Amino acid sequence: MNILRRILDFILPASCSYCNDSVGDSPIPYFCSTCWADFDLIYGPVCPCCGRPFESPEALSHSPEHECSPCRLSPPIFDQALSVGYFEGPLREAIHQFKYRPCRSLGRPLGEWMVNNVRLLTDIDVVIPIPLHTKRLRQRGFNQALLLAHAMSTASSIPLSWDNLVRVRPTRPQVELTGEERIKNVAGAFAVRRLNEITAKRVMLVDDVFTTGATMNECAAVLKDAGAAQVVAFTLARAL
Ligand SMILES: [Zn+2]
Numbered sequence: 635m636n637i638l639r640r641i642l643d644f645i646l647p648a649s650c651s652y653c654n655d656s657v658g659d660s661p662i663p664y665f666c667s668t669c670w671a672d673f674d675l676i677y678g679p680v681c682p683c684c685g686r687p688f689e690s691p692e693a694l695s696h697s698p699e700h701e702c703s704p705c706r707l708s709p710p711i712f713d714q715a716l717s718v719g720y721f722e723g724p725l726r727e728a729i730h731q732f733k734y735r736p737c738r739s740l741g742r743p744l745g746e747w748m749v750n751n752v753r754l755l756t757d758i759d760v761v762i763p764i765p766l767h768t769k770r771l772r773q774r775g776f777n778q779a780l781l782l783a784h785a786m787s788t789a790s791s792i793p794l795s796w797d798n799l800v801r802v803r804p805t806r807p808q809v810e811l812t813g814e815e816r817i818k819n820v821a822g823a824f825a826v827r828r829l830n831e832i833t834a835k836r837v838m839l840v841d842d843v844f845t846t847g848a849t850m851n852e853c854a855a856v857l858k859d860a861g862a863a864q865v866v867a868f869t870l871a872r873a874l
Pocket residue numbers: 650651652653654655665666667668669670
């Protein structure tokens with residue numbers, strides 16, 4: 635495969651999907667090494683519940699458990715949400731290429747980036763990707779959340795469960811909808827097949843992008859109904 639890529643690059647030099655410069659000898663498909671190193675990490679104070687970055691660095695200095703006002707007004711069903719980077723710039727482009735091109739070969743480097751830039755949670759029993767409906771899976775050919783969850787599971791040695799949480803009806807892409815519509819769109823869309831595998835378990839749900847958290851919240855509700863002790867919503871990137 636490498637030889638084939640070298641021949642192709644020689645005939646038609648590949649350009650970076652983000653900056654259009656030559657990808658050179660970058661090991662990442664469709665991205666130059668400079669753009670890949672330029673993903674915008676989330677650091678600084680965030681809401682301990684939903685992971686929303688606080689504008690003021692002082693936000694948590696006096697009360698580390700201080701939650702953002704949306705979480706105080708309407709507490710999410712998941713226990714905690716964490717994202718690694720901001721859904722902006724080259725990371726946004728990489729996720730877009732990964733999902734919609736679709737470019738499955740970006741799954742591994744994105745998964746590795748996710749793992750390399752996060753403190754892995756030790757008190758988790760099982761990693762579960764947000765499932766696609768079979769119709770969408772057939773169109774895309776792979777579930778992007780499963781590829782990321784697999785990377786998390788491999789790096790942490792936490793077992794992966796890929797077929798227990800299922801999407802029981804097709805839904806519209808959340809990206810087309812507003813906040814309220816997103817909640818309705820995913821209501822009742824998920825189910826757990828084998829409840830006994832969830833009872834009393836601490837679950838890490840994995841997806842690519844966290845926007846309003848509607849999908850994560852709906853899956854967390856189904857998992858909590860199935861007896862999950864804790865649900866952590868983990869994503870590659872957070873949209874603001
Ligand atoms: Zn570039």
